[in-house]
Amino acid sequence: MSAFQAAxxxxxxxxxxxxxxxxxxxxDAVTLARFHExxxxxxxxxxxxxxxxxxxxLGNIEIDVTRDARPHEDLDPGLTNALNGGTALHWxxxxxxxxxxSGRSAIKDAFLREGKSGTSAVVLxxxxxxxxxxxxxxxxxxxxxxxxxxx
Amino acid sequence: xxDLATAKVLASGEVLRxxxxxxVTMTQLAFYCAATRVTDxxxxxxxxxxxxxxxxxxxNGSLRIAWLTQALADLVAAPDHVAALSCAHxxxxxxGQAMAIEVRATAGATEGEAGWQLPCEVLGNCExxxxxxxxxxxxxxxxxx
Numbered sequence: 001m002s003a004f005q006a007a008x009x010x011x012x013x014x015x016x017x018x019x020x021x022x023x024x025x026x027x028d029a030v031t032l033a034r035f036h037e038x039x040x041x042x043x044x045x046x047x048x049x050x051x052x053x054x055x056x057x058l059g060n061i062e063i064d065v066t067r068d069a070r071p072h073e074d075l076d077p078g079l080t081n082a083l084n085g086g087t088a089l090h091w092x093x094x095x096x097x098x099x100x101x102s103g104r105s106a107i108k109d110a111f112l113r114e115g116k117s118g119t120s121a122v123v124l125x126x127x128x129x130x131x132x133x134x135x136x137x138x139x140x141x142x143x144x145x146x147x148x149x150x151x
Numbered sequence: 152x153x154d155l156a157t158a159k160v161l162a163s164g165e166v167l168r169x170x171x172x173x174x175v176t177m178t179q180l181a182f183y184c185a186a187t188r189v190t191d192x193x194x195x196x197x198x199x200x201x202x203x204x205x206x207x208x209x210x211n212g213s214l215r216i217a218w219l220t221q222a223l224a225d226l227v228a229a230p231d232h233v234a235a236l237s238c239a240h241x242x243x244x245x246x247g248q249a250m251a252i253e254v255r256a257t258a259g260a261t262e263g264e265a266g267w268q269l270p271c272e273v274l275g276n277c278e279x280x281x282x283x284x285x286x287x288x289x290x291x292x293x294x295x296x
Binding site for chain 1 (some may be wrong): 170172173175179182183185186187194207211213214216218220222225229230232233234235236237238239240252290
């Protein structure tokens, strides 16, 4: 069995199991100011609002860690050379200042892909964002493509 | 800002907004990595980025998505909101480079299960090249008469 297949099998066995849970985090003035600062958006009128992409701050969706930096946060020790395969975000309603958001993420799917440059493993992670009543307010799906695998 | 009456009559390809961002600085990337707890050195360590084959530090993909999302969000006021954004990156954006964003309607707003939605296309360009292509949507919430 190839190292790619072994890694995909391990990830598929973890489908649906929580990767991480967090929160609740309150969309307070400091949290929003920090995100606006990080965003560097030139429209000052947006400063009083809740930027929908603040979910990216709350949920740490961008799991683009390298083995050198945080190996304990690797999705799978056998997969290397990650590439950002895209992100899809969905909001069910506008986020409100002061509300508390929590979230949980899980592996949605993992599969092999054969392309011109060889084999790669594609991993889909889904994060669901919940409000204080436990109702979903948004979800995010992140695709990571791993171009390397080690046994 | 767009209201529902306007959204219903928009034509495919109609440009809703153009915005040119300033060149990205290392400080901004440091703030963003801190806010989002990203630790990948490719986003703040020049030597590391160059060792991986990039000419300079790479701007986070999620920061680019945040910009595209905000370009959409600026078009409406709560409770109207951004309903979706799905983005594929087509090229890197490096520190010192600037992104220009264009939002276009892809059709007029139509009513569905989720209410009235306006489908949009959000494009991110850098130095004349398309580096981000996103499909998005805005939801318009029915108000009481």
